[in-house]
Amino acid sequence: MFGFHYRLERKAIGLTIGIIAAASVGGFVEIAPLFTIHQTVEDAPGMRVYTPLELAGRNIYIREGCYACHSQMIRTLRDDVDRYGPYSLAVESKYDHPMLWGSKRTGPDLARIGEKYSDQWHVAHLNNPRDVVPVSVMPAYGWLLTTELRTDDLDLHLKAQRRVGVPYTDDMIANAAMDAYAQSNPDSPQADGVIKRYGKATTMRAFDGLPSKLTEMDALVAYLQVLGRLTDAAHKSIAQAEAGQ
Known part of the structure; x- marks a missing residue:
């Protein structure tokens, strides 16, 4: 040989x-x-797309290299399921371009981090991780609170996503910048438009606690709070499996 x-x-x-x-x-x-x-791949007809604010937060998540230390894929191992929740399904990443499954876990998996902690917790954690997790080795991202979110090119981001299969409508693309502002300012006149375009399940609130200003912190927290919540397909699969036993 x-x-x-x-x-x-x-x-x-x-x-x-x-x-x-x-x-x-x-x-x-x-x-x-x-x-x-x-x-x-499982079917999830009720799955919604990322709002412009959430998509902007995802872009920041990628820009800052968060995927290098956090995976977004809960494995089928018992330990993973016990710690993080139902294992990830392929359909949950249907609108993720690029996908962020990852395999490196310096920090915990974030596939189901959405609404697990309050907005205030996320803001404090991102501003200085040691304030809430004393042993954390995560770097601080304090500038997110003071950096205004760029919205003038959000329509282009939505257009790019549509080119690869995400079903953004012309109406969503045309109102991208306004919808990003309105999602973080639910008392604004434009807030009803966000609900109309993205559904009643859309989270509407000032994620960084400052409704008068749209920051990169708003966008990143909005993204983190929607992880695992675009569809309930994983929870339905478990319920169906338990019913069949």
Whole structure:
């Protein structure tokens, strides 16, 4: 076996063919399941899309590299389920471009962090993690509270998401900037428009505690508070499984 390999290494064409063959096997194993994706991914007809504010928060989450220390995929292991809740389903990441499943957990998994803690907790934690978790090694993000959220290009972000399959409507895209402001200021005249476009389940409040100012903290907390709450498919799957036992 080793003699054959040594002889193959001395022949460039043979070695190249061998590399292509080995890579093809790996590629086939990864690509073949995609042809049956519609049969294996759960259906979630009631799943809603991210609001412009939540999508902006997701962009900040990616920009600050939060995905490097936090995964967003609860595994089927008993320990994971006991600690974080129902294991993640593929459909829950249906509108995530890019997906943020991850595998590195310097911090806890965030797939179901939504509404687990108050907005005030998240603001304090992001401002200085040691204030709420003394042993935390997470860096502080205090500038989020003072940095005004850029909204003039939110319509372009929604358009880009629609190009890859997220069902944003023309109305959602046209009102993106206004909806981001209104979601964090529920007393504004535009708040009803957010509910109309994104549904009654949309969380409407000043996430950073300052309704008069739209900050990057508003956006990031809004995103964290919706994680695991775009659909209840995972909880339904568990209920159905328990009913069948």
